[in-house]
Amino acid sequence: MDTGLLEKLCMQVYSKYPEISGVKPKVQAQGEGYLLVFKNSARASNGVNIQRIIRVVASASGKIIKVSSSK
Numbered sequence: 001m002d003t004g005l006l007e008k009l010c011m012q013v014y015s016k017y018p019e020i021s022g023v024k025p026k027v028q029a030q031g032e033g034y035l036l037v038f039k040n041s042a043r044a045s046n047g048v049n050i051q052r053i054i055r056v057v058a059s060a061s062g063k064i065i066k067v068s069s070s071k
Contacts, residue, residue, distance in 0.1 A: 001027050001034055005062045009036060012064060017054055025056070033059045 006027065013036070014021045025036040038054040057066040 006036075008062055009056065009058050009064065013038065013054060013056055013067070016067070017069065019052060020054055030057065033057060033065065
């Protein structure tokens with residue numbers, strides 16, 4: 001994946017999910033596009049660690065097709 005395209009996609013995801021800002025995704029080729037998986041963990045108010053996973057399916061041209069997230 002082109003680094004410019006990856007940066008563009010990351011900025012779109014970071015704007016919607018600021019809690020994963022700065023996390024570098026794991027990128028996999030998928031069909032004619034890409035799957036980007038962002039993983040981050042945060043501490044809840046009760047002290048429990050919560051893992052946050054954001055999966056983004058994007059076309060080869062850089063358009064986000066689908067986003068799913070864990071809670």
